[in-house]
Amino acid sequence: xxxxxxxxxxxxxxxxxxxxxxxxxxxxxxxxxxxxxxxxxxxxxxxxxxxxxxxxxxxxxxxxxxxxxxxxxxxxxxxxxxxxxxxxxxxxxxxxxxxxxxxxxxxxxxxxxxxxxxxxxxxxxxxxxxxxxxxxxxxxxxxxxxxxxxxxxxxxxxxxxxxxxxxxxxxxxxxxxxxxxxxxxxxxxxxxxxxxxxxxxxxxxxxxxxxxxxx
Amino acid sequence: xxxxxxxxxxxxxxxxxxxxxxxxxxxxxxxxxxxxxxxxxxxxxxxxxxxxxxxxxxxxxxxxxxxxxxxxxxxxxxxxxxxxxxxxxxxxxxxxxxxxxxxxxxxxxxxxxxxxxxxxxxxxxxxxxxxxxxxxxxxxxxxxxxxxxxxxxxxxxxxxxxxxxxxxxxxxx
Numbered sequence: 001x002x003x004x005x006x007x008x009x010x011x012x013x014x015x016x017x018x019x020x021x022x023x024x025x026x027x028x029x030x031x032x033x034x035x036x037x038x039x040x041x042x043x044x045x046x047x048x049x050x051x052x053x054x055x056x057x058x059x060x061x062x063x064x065x066x067x068x069x070x071x072x073x074x075x076x077x078x079x080x081x082x083x084x085x086x087x088x089x090x091x092x093x094x095x096x097x098x099x100x101x102x103x104x105x106x107x108x109x110x111x112x113x114x115x116x117x118x119x120x121x122x123x124x125x126x127x128x129x130x131x132x133x134x135x136x137x138x139x140x141x142x143x144x145x146x147x148x149x150x151x152x153x154x155x156x157x158x159x160x161x162x163x164x165x166x167x168x169x170x171x172x173x174x175x176x177x178x179x180x181x182x183x184x185x186x187x188x189x190x191x192x193x194x195x196x197x198x199x200x201x202x203x204x205x206x207x208x209x210x211x212x213x214x215x
Numbered sequence: 216x217x218x219x220x221x222x223x224x225x226x227x228x229x230x231x232x233x234x235x236x237x238x239x240x241x242x243x244x245x246x247x248x249x250x251x252x253x254x255x256x257x258x259x260x261x262x263x264x265x266x267x268x269x270x271x272x273x274x275x276x277x278x279x280x281x282x283x284x285x286x287x288x289x290x291x292x293x294x295x296x297x298x299x300x301x302x303x304x305x306x307x308x309x310x311x312x313x314x315x316x317x318x319x320x321x322x323x324x325x326x327x328x329x330x331x332x333x334x335x336x337x338x339x340x341x342x343x344x345x346x347x348x349x350x351x352x353x354x355x356x357x358x359x360x361x362x363x364x365x366x367x368x369x370x371x372x373x374x375x376x377x378x379x380x381x382x383x384x385x386x387x388x
């Protein structure tokens with residue numbers, strides 16, 4: 001498999017090979033090869049239309065959020081978050097560099113600062129590694145940070161709203177309460193799962209006598 | 216006038232005011248951020264073309280109908296529209312892929328339909344799980360991610376279970 005797919009993101013390559021292949025087979029079976037052919041030409045154009053129609057709102061939102069960032073809103077939000085962080089992340093120094101960066105990363109996530117979250121998250125990962133001395137193996141706090149980042153805790157789902165607007169929804173923001181409910185559920189379950197899996201992994205690790213270093 | 220109409224205007228006014236109070240050069244900083252937004256938009260375009268073509272092929276060949284029929288009994292358990300299953304499958308891998316599926320679902324079912332709303336809520340409430348994990352752990356050269364992937368995937372699974380029911384409760388089918 002690795003030889004066949006070469007370098008790069010293997011998961012995406014599988015999707016990009018499997019989807020068109022299945023499509024061709026189904027189009028032949030269903031006698032829809034004509035539709036298949038025109039869909040390739042159509043969708044290329046539609047992708048450009050979509051990207052351009054998203055451009056305006058993306059620019060506006062990124063600009064607004066840059067103002068929020070420059071006026072120190074991220075730091076303020078991070079301060080509000082720090083009690084929750086000491087609850088979720090065990091064994092980190094209170095007010096230490098790692099705890100601060102985690103708070104900043106989560107605050108940026110909630111405000112939807114796409115460009116700022118990843119560098120903050122990566123710096124937070126480095127700070128955790130420094131504090132706990134974990135090397136090559138993920139420690140519980142690293143996993144908690146990643147899990148929180150994959151659970152999408154955005155307060156205003158800009159991309160979803162912009163997509164709805166571009167597709168002619170009457171009130172693009174009406175889904176807001178639904179998005180909040182679903183994200184909170186997803187994040188809560190994921191945090192609980194991470195805590196339980198961490199506990200199980202520590203227990204079985206200790207039984208085997210090769211538990212990852214935890215301070 | 217709806218309550219949700221206030222969200223964007225209020226946030227806009229609040230942030231501009233706060234920026235001015237904190238003596239930020241609002242105009243210059245805004246333009247700097249907007250430029251980043253423009254760059255992001257153009258950066259995703261090549262990937263978006265590729266994924267929209269792939270998803271469009273999948274749709275036009277009738278393969279989606281087959282997948283939908285196959286997964287419908289499972290989706291009915293949680294009131295999830297089977298048309299959106301492609302989103303559930305692709306979302307953890309690719310943000311552009313999720314956008315492509317959203318567009319396909321919106322075009323096929325119409326704006327403000329049940330499936331369209333569910334697809335939008337899913338985009339807003341989940342992330343590109345595998346991509347995020349890859350970026351974060353490779354940055355600190357961690358190869359053994361232990362339970363990171365299964366724990367993060369429970370978030371996606373939960374979103375799938377809750378999404379249809381929530382949208383149904385708010386808007387009906």
